[in-house]
Amino acid sequence: MADPLHQFVVTKTIPLAIGGVDISFTNASAWMLIVSGAAAVLLWLGLRKPQLVPGRAQSAVEMLYEVVDETIVSSAGPEARKFFPLIFTVFMFILFANVAGLLPYSYTVTSQIVVTFTIAFIAFIGITLVGIANQGFGFLRMFAPPGVPVAMYLILTPIEIVSYFIRPISLSVRLFANMMAGHVLLKVLAGFVVTLGIFGAIPLLVVVGMTALEALVAVLQAYVFTVLVCVYLNDALHAHH
Amino acid sequence: MDAQAAKYIGAGLACAALLGAGIGIGNIFGSYLSAALRNPAAAASQRTNLLLGFALTEATGLFGLLIALLILFG
Numbered sequence: 001m002a003d004p005l006h007q008f009v010v011t012k013t014i015p016l017a018i019g020g021v022d023i024s025f026t027n028a029s030a031w032m033l034i035v036s037g038a039a040a041v042l043l044w045l046g047l048r049k050p051q052l053v054p055g056r057a058q059s060a061v062e063m064l065y066e067v068v069d070e071t072i073v074s075s076a077g078p079e080a081r082k083f084f085p086l087i088f089t090v091f092m093f094i095l096f097a098n099v100a101g102l103l104p105y106s107y108t109v110t111s112q113i114v115v116t117f118t119i120a121f122i123a124f125i126g127i128t129l130v131g132i133a134n135q136g137f138g139f140l141r142m143f144a145p146p147g148v149p150v151a152m153y154l155i156l157t158p159i160e161i162v163s164y165f166i167r168p169i170s171l172s173v174r175l176f177a178n179m180m181a182g183h184v185l186l187k188v189l190a191g192f193v194v195t196l197g198i199f200g201a202i203p204l205l206v207v208v209g210m211t212a213l214e215a216l217v218a219v220l221q222a223y224v225f226t227v228l229v230c231v232y233l234n235d236a237l238h239a240h241h
Numbered sequence: 242m243d244a245q246a247a248k249y250i251g252a253g254l255a256c257a258a259l260l261g262a263g264i265g266i267g268n269i270f271g272s273y274l275s276a277a278l279r280n281p282a283a284a285a286s287q288r289t290n291l292l293l294g295f296a297l298t299e300a301t302g303l304f305g306l307l308i309a310l311l312i313l314f315g
Contacts (some may be wrong), residue, residue: 004315099249170300178296217296224296 004187076234098218111179120172131236265298296313
């Protein structure tokens with residue numbers, strides 16, 4: 001059976017190194033460009049000639065816009081709307097990367113922890129800065145929620161601090177593990193189709209079903225990432241509890 | 242016992258995380274169904290929360306799988 005992890009290998013398309021730093025153009029960077037390009041083309045097509053009664057492309061763009069807008073307003077409040085461009089960009093990039101990964105012979109950009117961690121870490125640093133700018137030292141109250149006995153703070157504050165700093169890790173590992181596990185599972189099942197001969201029809205049916213589930217997971221994980229960024233933004237914008 | 246055998250045992254043990262994920266996902270969908278059958282009018286409004294909870298729970302099982310892969314290939 002072929003190695004199910006082979007699909008995640010990064011290969012150098014154009015080897016390039018400046019000052020000993022490897023900045024080669026790889027298959028991963030190519031797919032990142034394709035994914036961002038596809039998202040940009042969809043938005044451009046939809047908004048080229050905006051009409052009162054939207055066409056197909058414009059409806060798609062409006063639906064994506066409304067989903068993100070509704071998520072931001074419902075989980076972080078209307079004043080979080082000024083961060084809409086950033087959150088919409090993150091959502092579109094992850095959504096397109098996840099869905100493009102389902103195409104045969106494609107490369108799933110979000111199955112690399114370095115990609116998801118970079119996005120999550122930028123969001124985490126940005127949200128922390130927004131919280132400090134918004135609440136000043138009051139932002140530290142987040143680590144000491146009110147309404148508990150004083151002795152409890154000895155236990156509660158370390159837990160709150162750890163749970164705050166674990167956020168970029170859990171955010172990135174969730175997306176990366178979902179993408180990687182799904183693709184490995186599909187590969188392993190596809191291997192059974194060949195090795196089982198005539199009985200391979202059974203795993204083939206399972207693969208078809210799993211592909212449908214993976215399509216759901218791909219969209220869902222992009223949405224979950226967006227929702228959690230909005231929830232964290234809510235902590236930064238509004239005083240805790 | 243050589244190190245390779247211990248690695249495989251450890252990777253198998255790490256997959257025990259799937260136990261919790263299975264219970265969690267079953268619980269989410271079970272609770273949703275029982276609540277939806279009591280009040281079908283409100284069921285559609287909670288579907289987003291259902292899928293969100295499913296995705297968050299599923300991820301905890303995948304953390305275990307990740308540890309298994311790290312043990313095997315790390």
